[in-house]
Every structure is written in structure tokens, then in C-alpha cells.
Amino acid sequence: MKRGEAMNLGKETETLEFKKTTGEMKEAMVSISAILNKHGIGTLYFGVKPNGDVIGQDVSESSLRDVSRAVYENIKPQIYPAIDEVVVGEKHLIKVEFSGESAPYSAAGRYYLRTADEDREVTPEELKVFFGVNKYREKWEKGKSEATSKQIDKTAIKAFWQKAVSAGRLPKGRYTCPIVLKRFGLVKDECLTNAGEVLFGSTRPVSLKAGIFATDEKLTFLDMxxxxxxxxxxxxxxxxxxxxxxxxxxxxxxxxxxEIPEIPVAVIREVLANGFAHAIYNGRTNHEICVHPGMITVYSPGEYASIHTPEEYIRGNCESEIRNATIAKILYLSKAIEQFGSGFKRIDSLCRDAGIRYSYESGKNGFKFIIYRPQIQSDTPHVTLDVTLNGTEMAVLAILKQRPDSSREEIADKISKTVRTVQRALDSLRDKGYIRRIGSKQTPTWEILK
Structure with missing residues (x-):
């Protein structure tokens, strides 16, 4: 390094923070609490610019005591950092090394979390969610399941490594089921871990409900x-x-x-994979797919897994908080997830490119992603359709699309209406140009016109 050239300590990270002087003491306490809450350990330097350039700091017994007092008075619960004077490139700095295992930590009564090199104030509710997510993540995936290491789906494991190698995300080599399970930490004491059983178990560990509904409400189902x-x-x-x-x-x-689907395969695949990656697998609800005339919903059990909103992930560069890191890694390697830790941003981009609308709903028991289906465009010019169908008419039409030879009695049974009500709906659909009867009145078959 040339004389006069500034020494540089590199970039700030989630566990490393720089402050120019002890005049930024308040901000330093915020950073310490944020780092403790996210990682439990970190380092802070006084006398360094945010870009890493070492500028030095007046260091004395008094300044070291000031830092110690600030930590004692501001950080709760109490921590005991190592505070020392260090010399870097002939510049004197104050180095604060800290750790703690009693999170959450506050700074002057407020709570913060570290995101990249920034400190974000959070509410107690957000903090509760954060620690709940991390507690689940750390304990559940690595815990032993009741399935033995022999209760595996060998075909699924083989398909995984073949896809991963083909995608270039796993190096070529000799793979066997035991090698894969051991390499990714999916076995423990001759048992599959919880993550191992969920991913590749032969015990049918995960349930998925799938249904087709006649309307956009979950009332009349055509298939379940x-x-x-x-x-x-x-x-x-x-x-x-x-x-x-x-x-x-x-x-x-x-x-x-x-042949092109109305919703791109990439959108469907990304939504499904992220739903399985971020779910809670010891909860009370199942995964669920609902196909409605106007939308498709994908529900995964477990409350939303991050303190950041989906909008923050889409518009910014927030660090991803992955609930099931092992499951997500396996799905990424097999290319079920295209980019690791960027689900919302990718889904948003894919939907925008395809002109597809979407929304989501977050509840205490699960997260629902909603993909809106494009409206049907008629291939016949100059035809005006009466689209003012009521719920019964929509349900009847949906049933006839699935099975055109359905009788009035069968339709009535499916939608819990009287035969007379069904007949009125059939007459209305015929008059509006949606259906046409083929055959006799006793055994009709309905042709769907629109």
C-alpha cells in the first residue's frame, strides 16, 4: 500500500458494522441490538467509514469507558462485550466484539433486526414471528422422524440427482440413495430427519387436496x-x-x-415450489390447490415466514428468510425453484411478462397465493355475449363442461338445488347462447357453445 493511501476493511455485512466516531454511539447501539437479534454475534469498529476506509478515532481510557457505559445502559438484556483499542495502518480504532444468547435484545427500549448492512426497527409482533420462524427452522428440519433410513422412495431420490446433475447444479459423479441422504443431512441415527422424510420418504408424509369448483366460491366442487x-x-x-x-x-x-397454457408453466411451477419450500409440516392444515373458473389458488400451511412483506421482496433486495433451508436447497438443485431465495421477485416478473394478475392472503394458519385466469376471448367476431350469469348458472355450466350428458337430477344433487331450479338454469343458459341440447328431452346431451 502506498504512503497516504487509506487502509480498507472491506464491506459491512450482517455481522460487521462500521462507525466513523463515537459521536455515532446511539446508532452503534442500534446496530449491536439488530445484529444480536439476527445472528447472536458480531463486531463493530469506531474509526471506520461505511465504505470500509480506516480514518482512525481518538482512543483513551475515557472513550473506552464511554462505549462500555453505552452498552450497559442501552442494550437489554445485559451483554458483556470485549472492547479494545486496535491499530490498523497506523490508525487507532475501537473494536467491539459482542455476543448473546438471550434474544430479543433492545436498544434504548426499541427492537431492531439486521438486513444486509442496515438496521430495521421492528414491532414486538414482527419479532415474535421472526423468532418463531427461526425456532421452527432450526429444530424441525434436523429432528429425527419416525421413519427409518430404509423407508425411502428410491425412484424419487434417483430422479432428484439426475435432474440436479442435468441442470448443472450438482457435479457429475457416482450417486446412491445413502450418499444423497448423508450428503444433505437427511439421516440421523439410522432414521430419516424430518426434512428427509418429507422430501423423499415412502411413508406418504405430506397431504395435498386438489379440487375443481364450479364458481369462484368453494361451494360446488366438480372434482376433489x-x-x-x-x-x-x-x-x-x-x-x-x-x-x-x-x-x-x-x-x-x-x-x-x-400448445400454450393460459398460465405459463413457469409461474405455476414457481408458486407450487415456493409453497412447499416455506410450509410448516407439523401444523394442522394441508396443502391445497383449488381450480376455479376465474382463478387458481395455492395454499400452504403455516403463517407467513418473514418480517418483510412480499412487496418489500419484489421492490427491494431484502435478504431471503427461508423457513425450510434443506427442503428449499433440494428443490433448487433439482430446478423446481429457479433461483434460490428470490421467489416473490421471480413470480412477480413472470406474471408481469405474461400479463397475469395475482394476489395473496396471509392468515394465522397458512398462506394462499392466487393466480387470476385470463378471461376467455371469443374467436368469433362481432358476437356479443350475455355474461351476466348467476351462481347457479355458472355452476351448471361448469358441470356440463366436465360432463355434457349430466342429467338434471345429477346436476341438482351436485349443486344442492332442486331439479326445477336446475331446469331454469338450463333454459337460461340456452337462451343466452351458452349451450345447445342434442338428443331427446329424456336423455339430452349438451353442446357447449361458449
Whole structure:
């Protein structure tokens, strides 16, 4: 280093903070509490610019005592940091090394969390969520399940490593089921860990409900299935269920005909994978997929897993807080998740590119992602449709789309209405140009026109 050139300590991180002088004592206490709450250990220097340039600090017994007193008076519960004078590039600095295992910590009565190199004030409720998420994450995934290391889905494990190698996210080599389980910490004392059983167990550890509904309310269902399997298999099952029950269109490019779904596969895949990655697997509810005429909902059990809102992830560069790190890693390696830790931002980008609207609902028991289906565009020009269908008409029409030869009695039973009400709905749908009867009145088959 040339004479006069500033020494640089590098960039601030989630566990390293720089302050120019002890004149920033208040801000320093905030950083200490934020780092303690996020990581439990960290280092702070007085005499360093935010960019890492060492500028020095007047250091005396008095200034060292001032730092010690500030920590004692501001940080609660009490911690006992190591506060020393250090010399870097002939500049004198104050180095504060601190740690604590009694989180949450406050600074002057307020609570903070570290995000990248910034300190964010949080409410006690947000802090409760944060610690709840981390407590679950640390204990659940690594805990032993009741499944033995032999109760595995060998086909799923083989499919995983083949996909991961093919995607270039796992190096080529010799893989076996025991090697994969051990490499990713999915076995413990001859038992699968909880993460191992959920990912690759043969014990049918995870439940998925999938249904098709006649309207956008969960009243009349046209199909309902319950799948029980491991996460690796359920991802494929869930994707196939949605793709089989949405609309596709044909586009001809040159001499090739391409079938294109109304919702891009990448959107569906990303939403599903993130739902399985961030779920709570020892909760009271199941994963759920609902296909409605106007939307598709994907529900995953467990309250929202971060103190940051989805909007903050989409618009900014917040550090991802992954509830199930091991599960998320396996899904990333097998390319079920395209980019690790950037789910909301990627989903938002994919939906914008495709012109697809979405929303979400967060509750105490789970998180629901809603993908709105595009409206049907008629291929026939100059045709005006009467789209003012009531709930009964929509339910009847949906049933006929699934099974055109349904009788009035069968329809009435499915939607819990009288036969007379069903007949009125059929007459109305016919008059509005949605259906046309083929065959006799006694055994009709309905042709769907629109």
C-alpha cells in the first residue's frame, strides 16, 4: 500500500458494522441490538467509514469507558462485550466484539433486526414471528422422524440427482440413495430427519387436496382428490393437476403447432415450489390447490415466514428468510425453484411478462397465493355475449363442461338445488347462447357453445 493511501476493511455485512466516531454511539447501539437479534454475534469498529476506509478515532481510557457505559445502559438484556483499542495502518480504532444468547435484545427500549448492512426497527409482533420462524427452522428440519433410513422412495431420490446433475447444479459423479441422504443431512441415527422424510420418504408424509369448483366460491366442487406422498412427487402431481384443468390454445409458427397454457408453466411451477419450500409440516392444515373458473389458488400451511412483506421482496433486495433451508436447497438443485431465495421477485416478473394478475392472503394458519385466469376471448367476431350469469348458472355450466350428458337430477344433487331450479338454469343458459341440447328431452346431451 502506498504512503497516504487509506487502509480498507472491506464491506459491512450482517455481522460487521462500521462507525466513523463515537459521536455515532446511539446508532452503534442500534446496530449491536439488530445484529444480536439476527445472528447472536458480531463486531463493530469506531474509526471506520461505511465504505470500509480506516480514518482512525481518538482512543483513551475515557472513550473506552464511554462505549462500555453505552452498552450497559442501552442494550437489554445485559451483554458483556470485549472492547479494545486496535491499530490498523497506523490508525487507532475501537473494536467491539459482542455476543448473546438471550434474544430479543433492545436498544434504548426499541427492537431492531439486521438486513444486509442496515438496521430495521421492528414491532414486538414482527419479532415474535421472526423468532418463531427461526425456532421452527432450526429444530424441525434436523429432528429425527419416525421413519427409518430404509423407508425411502428410491425412484424419487434417483430422479432428484439426475435432474440436479442435468441442470448443472450438482457435479457429475457416482450417486446412491445413502450418499444423497448423508450428503444433505437427511439421516440421523439410522432414521430419516424430518426434512428427509418429507422430501423423499415412502411413508406418504405430506397431504395435498386438489379440487375443481364450479364458481369462484368453494361451494360446488366438480372434482376433489386427496394425494398423500413426499414433496418431491407431490410437486409433479400438483403441476400436472393444474395443467390438465386449465385452458390451452394453439399457435402455429411456420409449420409447427404449439400448445400454450393460459398460465405459463413457469409461474405455476414457481408458486407450487415456493409453497412447499416455506410450509410448516407439523401444523394442522394441508396443502391445497383449488381450480376455479376465474382463478387458481395455492395454499400452504403455516403463517407467513418473514418480517418483510412480499412487496418489500419484489421492490427491494431484502435478504431471503427461508423457513425450510434443506427442503428449499433440494428443490433448487433439482430446478423446481429457479433461483434460490428470490421467489416473490421471480413470480412477480413472470406474471408481469405474461400479463397475469395475482394476489395473496396471509392468515394465522397458512398462506394462499392466487393466480387470476385470463378471461376467455371469443374467436368469433362481432358476437356479443350475455355474461351476466348467476351462481347457479355458472355452476351448471361448469358441470356440463366436465360432463355434457349430466342429467338434471345429477346436476341438482351436485349443486344442492332442486331439479326445477336446475331446469331454469338450463333454459337460461340456452337462451343466452351458452349451450345447445342434442338428443331427446329424456336423455339430452349438451353442446357447449361458449
Amino acid at each position: 382428490k386427496l394425494y398423500e406422498d413426499n414433496v418431491f412427487n407431490l410437486l409433479g402431481i400438483a403441476e400436472e393437476y393444474i395443467l390438465k384443468n386449465i385452458r390451452w390454445r394453439n399457435e402455429i409458427t411456420g409449420t409447427e403447432r404449439e
